[in-house]
Amino acid sequence: MKNFLLLILLTTVGFWLQAQTLVSTEPQNKNVVLEEYTGIHCQYCPDGHKIAQGIADANPGRVVLINVHQGSFAVPSGSEPDFRTPFGDPLAAQTGLTGYPSGTVNRHVFAGSSSTALNRGSWSGAADQIMAMPSPVNVGIESSFNPDTRELTVNVELYYTATSAVTSNFINVALLQDSVLGPQTGGGMGSNYVHMHILRYFLTGQWGDEVTTTTQGTLVNRTYVYTIPASYNNVPCVPEDCRVAVYVAQSHQEVLTGDMVDAIGGTNRFIGTAAVAADFKQGTASLPCDFTCQVEGALTSGEQYEFTFAPVDVIPGWTDYFTIDGVQYTGSAVVALNQNEAKNIQLTVVPGDTPEVATYRMTMKSVAYPGAPAKIADVSVISGITTLVVNGSGGPETTDHESAYLEGLAFAGCTTYTSIPASQLVKAVNNGALVDVNSIFYNVAWTFPAFKDSEAEAVKAILNSGRNVLVAGQDIGWDIMSGASGSNGNAITQDLYTNYLCAKFIDDGGTTNNQITAVLYDEIYGAAGNSTVVDVYAGNMYPDQIDTLSPARPIFLYKNLNTKRAALRVEKNGYKAAYFGIGFEMMSTTAVRNQITKLTYDWFNEVISGVQYEEALAKLMGQNYPNPANMETVLPLNDLKKEMVVKVMDMNGKVVSIIPVSSGTQSLHVNTNDLPAGQYICTLCDGKKIIETRRITVAH
Numbered sequence: 001m002k003n004f005l006l007l008i009l010l011t012t013v014g015f016w017l018q019a020q021t022l023v024s025t026e027p028q029n030k031n032v033v034l035e036e037y038t039g040i041h042c043q044y045c046p047d048g049h050k051i052a053q054g055i056a057d058a059n060p061g062r063v064v065l066i067n068v069h070q071g072s073f074a075v076p077s078g079s080e081p082d083f084r085t086p087f088g089d090p091l092a093a094q095t096g097l098t099g100y101p102s103g104t105v106n107r108h109v110f111a112g113s114s115s116t117a118l119n120r121g122s123w124s125g126a127a128d129q130i131m132a133m134p135s136p137v138n139v140g141i142e143s144s145f146n147p148d149t150r151e152l153t154v155n156v157e158l159y160y161t162a163t164s165a166v167t168s169n170f171i172n173v174a175l176l177q178d179s180v181l182g183p184q185t186g187g188g189m190g191s192n193y194v195h196m197h198i199l200r201y202f203l204t205g206q207w208g209d210e211v212t213t214t215t216q217g218t219l220v221n222r223t224y225v226y227t228i229p230a231s232y233n234n235v236p237c238v239p240e241d242c243r244v245a246v247y248v249a250q251s252h253q254e255v256l257t258g259d260m261v262d263a264i265g266g267t268n269r270f271i272g273t274a275a276v277a278a279d280f281k282q283g284t285a286s287l288p289c290d291f292t293c294q295v296e297g298a299l300t301s302g303e304q305y306e307f308t309f310a311p312v313d314v315i316p317g318w319t320d321y322f323t324i325d326g327v328q329y330t331g332s333a334v335v336a337l338n339q340n341e342a343k344n345i346q347l348t349v350v351p352g353d354t355p356e357v358a359t360y361r362m363t364m365k366s367v368a369y370p371g372a373p374a375k376i377a378d379v380s381v382i383s384g385i386t387t388l389v390v391n392g393s394g395g396p397e398t399t400d401h402e403s404a405y406l407e408g409l410a411f412a413g414c415t416t417y418t419s420i421p422a423s424q425l426v427k428a429v430n431n432g433a434l435v436d437v438n439s440i441f442y443n444v445a446w447t448f449p450a451f452k453d454s455e456a457e458a459v460k461a462i463l464n465s466g467r468n469v470l471v472a473g474q475d476i477g478w479d480i481m482s483g484a485s486g487s488n489g490n491a492i493t494q495d496l497y498t499n500y501l502c503a504k505f506i507d508d509g510g511t512t513n514n515q516i517t518a519v520l521y522d523e524i525y526g527a528a529g530n531s532t533v534v535d536v537y538a539g540n541m542y543p544d545q546i547d548t549l550s551p552a553r554p555i556f557l558y559k560n561l562n563t564k565r566a567a568l569r570v571e572k573n574g575y576k577a578a579y580f581g582i583g584f585e586m587m588s589t590t591a592v593r594n595q596i597t598k599l600t601y602d603w604f605n606e607v608i609s610g611v612q613y614e615e616a617l618a619k620l621m622g623q624n625y626p627n628p629a630n631m632e633t634v635l636p637l638n639d640l641k642k643e644m645v646v647k648v649m650d651m652n653g654k655v656v657s658i659i660p661v662s663s664g665t666q667s668l669h670v671n672t673n674d675l676p677a678g679q680y681i682c683t684l685c686d687g688k689k690i691i692e693t694r695r696i697t698v699a700h
Contacts, residue, residue, distance in 0.1 A: 022140025024270040024298060027161040030135040032063045032127045033247045033258040036103040036197075037092055037117075039073025040080065043538075046187035048101030048120040049196065050396040055127050058393075058423060061373055062131055064245050064260045066174060067197040068092070073100050073185075080191075081182045082233040083198050087206055094252070106130050106255040116253075119486050121448025121479070124393055128452065135257040136162035137169070137214070141246050143266040145239055150228045152239070152263060154203065156246055158211065158220040166250035170208030173224050174245040175201045175263065177237060200232050200242070207252045228263075239263055269372035271305070272298040272337070274364045276347070276377045280424070280431040283351040283383035291347040291379045293322075293362050297337030304367040308332040309347055312359040312378070317352020320360055334367060347379055355384030355416045357424065380424060380433075387417040387439045387601065390425045392473070393455065394447030397537075401585035405441045408584070408597025422455045429458040437467065439604040441597070444473025445583045446537050449488035450480055456496040463500050463575040468604040472580035474537075477505030477544040501579045502552035502570045506545040509581070511535065513543040513558040516566045516582070520649055521681040521693040524569065524603045525555040528596050531589035533558075533582055544581030556580070562651050569603075576604055621684050621692045624670070628699035635668040635682060635694065637661065644691065646670070647683045656680070672698045 034052055038045045049067070056063040070088030095104050096115025104116040105126040118126055140157035154173055177198045184193035202208075203224045211220055231237055244266060247258025259268045274295045283289040297303060308331065309322040321330045323346040337343060349360055357380060364375040389405045391398035402419050409417045420428075422442075428434050440462060444450050450473060451459070459469055480489040480497045482505065489497075497503055518528040535541040545564050548554055552570035554562075555578070567580040578600055587593040601607075622636030635646065640663055648657040648670065656675065661668055661684075670682065675698045684691045 022142055022155070022157040022267070022269050023138045023159045025138070025159050025161065028135055028138055028257075030106065030130050030133045030257045031061075031259060032059070032130050033066070033106050033245075033255045034063065034103050034123060034127070035066045035068055035091065035107070036101055037070050037088075037095070037097055038067050038101050039069055039071060040076065040083065040183045040193075040195075041185045042073040042100050043186040044120070045073070045101045046184060046193070047395060048103070051120050051123055051394075052103070053196075054393075054396060055124055058421075059127070059131065060376055061259075063127065064247060064258045065197040066176060066199055066245060067195070068199050071100060081180075081235045083180070083182065083195065083235065084233065085199055085201065087199065087202055090206055107249065107253050108255070119448070121394055121486065121488060125449055125452050125488070128454070134162070136160055136164045136216075137248050137256050138270075139246055139248060139257055139259050139268075140270065141244065141259055141261045141266065141268045143244050143261055143263055145228075145264040147239070150230075150239065152203075152226045152228050152244075154224045154226075154244055154246070156220075156222045156224070158218075158248065160214055160216055160218040160220075163216045164214035164250060164256070166254075167212065167214060168251055169211045169214050169256070170249045170252065171204055171211060171222060172208040172245075172247050172249060172258075173203040174199055174247075175203060175226070175228070176243045176245055176260075178241045178243065180235065180241070197243075200237060201226070208249060211248075265371060267369070267371050269366075269369050270298050271366040271369065271372050272296050272364065272375060274362060274375040274377040276362075276379055278431055279378065280380045280382075280427040280433045282433045282435045283349065283381040285351050285353050285383055287350070289349045289351065289381050291349075293345045293347050293377050293379075294342055295337070295345060295364055295375070296342045297339060299339065299366060299368065301338040301341075302336050303339075304334050304336050306332060306334050306365045306367055307345065308361075308363040308365075310361060312361055315352065315354055315356045315358045317354050318356070318358055319350045319352070320348060322347050322362070349379070349381045351381055351383035353384075355418065357382045357385060357388075357418050357420050359424075380427065382428065382433055382437070384436070385416055385418055386436055387414050387441070388425070388437055389417065389419040389441045389443060391419060391421050392442065392444045392447050392450065393422040393452060394444070394449050397445040397447050398443050401445050401536075401583060402443055404584040404587075404593060405443055405597065407590075408594045409441070409601060411594040412598035412601040414601055422452070422458075426454045426458045429461050434462070434467075439467070439601065440469040441600075442469055442471045443583065444471065444476050445585065446474050446540065446542075448475070448479055448486075449493075450476040451493050451496065453490070453492045456493045460496055460500055463577060464573070466574040468576040470578040470580070470600050470604075471501060473583045474544055474581065474586065475508055475542050476579075477503065477546055477581065478508035478542065481505035482508065498549060500572075501568075501577055502549040502572065503568060503579050504547040504549050506547055506565075509541075509543040509545045509558075511541050513545065513564060513566070515559050516556045516587070517558075517560040518556055519554050520647075521683055521695070522553065522555050522569075523693065525596065525599055526683070526693070528556075528599055529589070529592045531587040531592040533586050534588045536585055543586070546579070546581050560654075621682075621694060624682065624694055624696045628697040629670075629672045630698075630700060631671075631673045633670050633672055633696055635670060637665050637667055637684075640665050642686070644684055644686050647685055648675075649681045649683065651679050651681070670696075672696075
């Protein structure tokens with residue numbers, strides 16, 4: 001087979017050198033090649049698979065996923081399928097991995113690491129870095145398959161837009177298989193787990209096919225022919241479920257870029273570009289919101305392209321259209337473009353009365369080459385929304401549990417809320433599109449990284465503008481502040497944690513932190529109640545134990561212990577923020593969870609205002625005297641209009657005395673003779689509602 005392959009290369013090189021047919025000659029940024037090391041007995045691998053797929057879904061056409069079954073978790077037992085290949089162990093050996101799932105993103109060594117292996121919480125941020133880097137080479141792919149002989153032919157075309165830093169590059173052509181059923185310890189599907197992107201074979205051998213001319217302007221053409229066997233390790237190989245990934249590496253390490261096509265009739269032929277500079281805008285019901293999409297055709301002049309503009313998710317009452325050369329279209333249109341001619345298309349979204357964040361997609365397809373990848377440009381409009389639930393990008397658990405926040409906002413009576421991913425929040429902030437948004441409920445759940453740098457900067461920008469943010473999730477403090485292996489904190493995220501949320505990380509907690517109790521003297525959350533904290537992450541329960549940095553104050557404790565603080569709130573520089581060391585999905589008592597959301601929503605929207613509330617109610621109960629108290633202290637009252645009670649509590653929230661107060665009372669004498677020296681809280685209550693609090697000191 002090796003000699004036959006070489007013959008194909010030699011006899012086809014003259015034809016391919018005549019002209020570039022697949023690949024762009026314009027400089028492009030790198031695509032991501034994520035090699036994930038996985039297995040069939042790997043509890044956390046399904047989470048890794050979801051994270052990887054999420055990265056690919058968020059970046060269409062920019063991400064190649066390769067699942068390498070390797071290591072002890074990949075070893076089958078009995079009649080279990082064997083997804084391993086001879087290539088897995090050598091690949092893993094050059095990564096420095098220490099656990100599964102691990103992954104390499106373009107086999108790049110990122111800042112702060114000494115090896116290419118990354119835990120799943122680091123993949124998304126690493127992918128963002130790679131996609132922002134220019135690639136010296138572009139990759140074109142075309143595949144064909146003969147079903148009678150099972151012969152796969154892959155044509156590869158490289159064009160160097162810049163000179164490679166390393167003279168010797170290597171083309172890697174990998175055969176991947178999707179939709180293979182098999183066992184998986186995690187995932188909850190038993191032996192019917194759907195394995196995707198399985199590495200089956202390298203057509204170019206372990207480390208690829210060498211390219212020695214890698215200077216700017218070089219065009220490289222190679223053809224690879226391979227007969228796909230009926231099975232690998234007795235696991236059937238179905239060509240219809242196969243894909244071909246092609247990527248270029250410097251030596252055997254750094255991957256410059258890559259792409260992926262179907263094994264049967266696949267191509268990534270470059271047809272042109274479509275891009276929108278300002279892609280997120282604030283809209284108003286019934287008023288057109290316009291975007292400019294610049295397109296450019298790369299095919300021969302006069303070639304026809306089909307343009308489609310439509311909502312990703314239909315919103316009742318919202319409409320859209322687009323305009324080319326003064327002609328307005330709805331749905332789709334076929335228009336001819338000249339080669340390398342730039343043309344502006346106006347995209348128009350008209351929001352309806354339904355408050356929402358809506359994303360619309362412009363799709364550009366070649367009529368002559370329908371199999372070539374379409375060019376996609378997305379635009380988003382926010383209209384009528386005042387409150388956002390933002391799902392962090394560190395893993396699928398955020399969207400899995402967004403209902404814990406959405407249900408609470410419905411309970412709070414908010415009718416102008418929706419949820420968006422953190423990537424959308426970043427775009428909205430960067431485009432100044434959150435004009436009407438006052439409150440953000442940021443759902444981290446149990447994901448890593450808790451915040452990408454861009455997300456942390458977006459949250460800080462929101463707070464700097466005087467708007468309000470709640471952040472909730474377990475292991476946020478651990479991820480940002482601990483410095484432990486596998487954590488992702490840096491100066492940007494630590495600034496958000498300490499200087500904006502005003503939080504201090506103490507410990508990542510454990511199963512003993514299984515109840516949160518409201519700090520009763522807090523004016524906002526004191527009457528919220530208590531809830532059991534439950535394990536919703538299959539044995540991974542790490543409720544962050546935190547402390548406050550001035551001017552923050554504690555609002556919830558674990559098991560009513562002032563030494564174990566679970567949440568805080570802060571008013572600073574015109575903004576309000578709350579931070580919970582657990583995700584709301586971990587609160588088992590729905591009524592308490594919803595009440596916390598309502599109290600936060602009311603506080604953010606000044607239905608309850610901490611500072612104003614204190615000032616207004618100070619008229620009802622003044623500061624005690626003498627303070628410190630010895631035998632007795634007096635609480636001044638302002639002629640109460642109804643019967644109330646005063647509760648005296650120690651700093652752990654334990655009620656040590658309840659004193660009825662009659663209507664018309666102007667002062668209350670509190671006996672402190674039997675109280676141990678220390679700090680106490682006196683709370684004036686109307687039924688269950690906390691009206692006012694005062695801190696007193698007892699000294700004997």
